[in-house]
Amino acid sequence: MSRVRRTPLLASLLAAALAAGALLGLGGAGSASGAVPPAPGWSLQWSDDFNGPDRALPNAADWQIDTGHGYPGGPANWGTGEVQNYTSSPDNLRLDGTGNLRITPLKDGAGNWTSARIETKRADFKAPAGGTLRIEGRIQMPNVTGDAALGYWPAFWALGAPYRGNYWNWPAIGEFDIMENVNGVNSVWGVLHCGVNPGGPCGETTGIGASRTCPGASCQSAFHTYRFEWDRSVSPNELRWYVDDQLFHSVNETRVGAQAWADMTSHAGYFILLNVAMGGAFPDALAGKTPTAATVSGRPMLVDYVAVWTRGGGSTTTPPPTTPPPTTPPPSGSSQLYLRTGGGAGDATAAATVSLASAGGANHDGTPVNPQVFTSGPITRTYNGGSTQFDLFVDAGSVVANGQQVRVSYDRTGDGSWERVETYQYFATDPVPGYEHYTQARGLKSATGGHGNLANGRVRIEVWNAIGNGPSTLGVGDRSVVRIPFS
Known part of the structure; x- marks a missing residue:
């Protein structure tokens, strides 16, 4: 969900993903899973499982709501050419009373679109020295496909803290797109943005990305778990993207170079965003002009939870024990x-x-x-x-x-x-x-x-x-x- 977006290369990738997605059947929509699940070996740093009464806004202590067509003093249309107006209306943004956050794009009688975008108040999510950061969300993308989905652009992502109050220092401050989707294609994109725009070590404005179909049921018809890891326990440091625990993308420090890596990792940390945009450069890469008259209104993105964990820190190795530990079964509830x-x-x-x-x-x-x-x-x-x-x-x-x-x-x-x-x-x-x-x-x-x-x-x-x-x-x-x- 970068400030400026996408090239013709993305169009070919999207078309291929659309063709692949058309071969998959649709599964059940699923539901909220309850509390944030345990993550053995990790320490929970922050989470929200979006429990609360129907039509309540997300917790103001944890989230801030973006409104309008851009940050004050920042690029117009959020820098991407999106057409929607973000609001704080419960029609666009609400808890649903069953453990989910719903972000719902709506079109009025005049053809104008509204939607919602929120950011964590905290902007200090960062991998500890010698350890690993894990950002995870369980999300169902808007359940819409084909022509009716043209223009839908849901995203779960993170931006470097220095972006707040500046709005013109992208992409040097870093952007981790944990989950992006466009036009109802059965695929999830994971993308890194860094360096300079255009070009640079991350090849902006496209970024360094990869995509894959969602395992099992389609991305649109069911909840899936999207995870991002920033690993400082390995050399070179590495970023990794997963869907349903399946790795589909990774980038290490060597690939982008020491300077770009330092620029995006040496600041205070990152804040997390959730939004559903309508139109803009990424959807346009496939459809040419979106949304269209065929695009339907009112299909929400559902978010069951968002959580942040860390693991390790300090030394990256430990000496072998003097006696072997006993063999153990898998952790409870896990294989x-x-x-x-x-x-x-x-x-x-x-x-x-x-x-x-x-x-x-x-x-x-x-x-x-x-x-x-x-x-x-x-x-x-x-x-x-x-x-x-x-x-x-x-x-x-x-x-x-x-x-x-x-x-x-x-x-x-x-x-x-x-x-x-x-x-x-x-x-x-x-x-x-x-x-x-x-x-x-x-x-x-x-x-x-x-x-x-x-x-x-x-x-x-x-x-x-x-x-x-x-x-x-x-x-x-x-x-x-x-x-x-x-x-």
């Missing part, structure tokens, strides 16, 4: 197994690292040799029909042609027989120091057996260097996670 020093897997712990031994120039593709092994159990859970997912932090430093590999095995009853064994294609790390993400997107190399319910069962994760002549580093504690398909 996430964080890899831990000592060979356990369970709740997240302090960030640390373990070394993966060199493959010694041999080819160990598919066969664990000197692996790091992590186990968890006993676990009693029901197979949910899904598949294994993982996000491993790996780094080969400056070593050329190293490839890390993972094997995940399931012992359903804990008797030592591994009924399901999955070996994934190895991940070729680059010879540039800094963590990379190895995920299940690399694809299965082989799989034996089948899934079934776990009854006092165990899960084993083996990670090793399949190829190469040097060691690698695996981030553990709160860095590498395996998500098992059990509930």
Whole structure:
């Protein structure tokens, strides 16, 4: 939701996303989930779950409401060419009495649009030194698609604190677009804006972005969880974007350069925004002129909660324990197994690292040799029909042609027989120091057996260097996670 927006490149990306979205069925609309969910291993810093009576405005102690067509003294039409007038009317902005915030664009009889935009009062959300910031929201986009959606531009995003009161220092102060959508396309966009406009290290006015369809039900028909992380525990520092815990975009400091990174991270912090714009440069990238006569009025964006957590701080590594910790099952209500020093897997712990031994120039593709092994159990859970997912932090430093590999095995009853064994294609790390993400997107190399319910069962994760002549580093504690398909 930048001050100036979008290029023809976005038009092609939007068209592709629209074509992809048309192939997906629509799911149920869902509802508010209640309180902000726990996040094991994280410390909650601030949250709002939008509980309150119907037609109440959001809590004035936490939020300020933007009105009109721009900040006083700032760019007209919010710098993006949007056509709506933002108001504080409960018709546009209200709690719904069932645990949601609703932001509803409306068109009057003369064809004029109104909508709403709010910002957190706090503008100091920032990753602690040596730690990680997490901003998350559970949101259902306006439930409208096709021609009726032309011009809709919902967003969940954050701006650097120095923007307040200046309004002309964008994009140097930084912008993190955690969730953007346009014209009812079944896709979520995550975008970083930085540096100078036009051009610069973030390629403004477009920014550095990526998009993907929403998992399962479409973005418009159901709630999804959108998360952004700013990680200062890794070198180089990194920004990451997720939808429903699935990573779809990342940018590290090396990509934009030290100066641009410092400009957007060395100030007091960020404030969070929620809004639904109508028209403007991003919707126009696809439709040419929006909204149109076919655009329908009154489709709200629903926000169940917004929360901010931090994790870690200080040292980015911890010494290995003198005795291995006991293996543990996944945290209650979760199927996430964080890899831990000592060979356990369970709740997240302090960030640390373990070394993966060199493959010694041999080819160990598919066969664990000197692996790091992590186990968890006993676990009693029901197979949910899904598949294994993982996000491993790996780094080969400056070593050329190293490839890390993972094997995940399931012992359903804990008797030592591994009924399901999955070996994934190895991940070729680059010879540039800094963590990379190895995920299940690399694809299965082989799989034996089948899934079934776990009854006092165990899960084993083996990670090793399949190829190469040097060691690698695996981030553990709160860095590498395996998500098992059990509930």
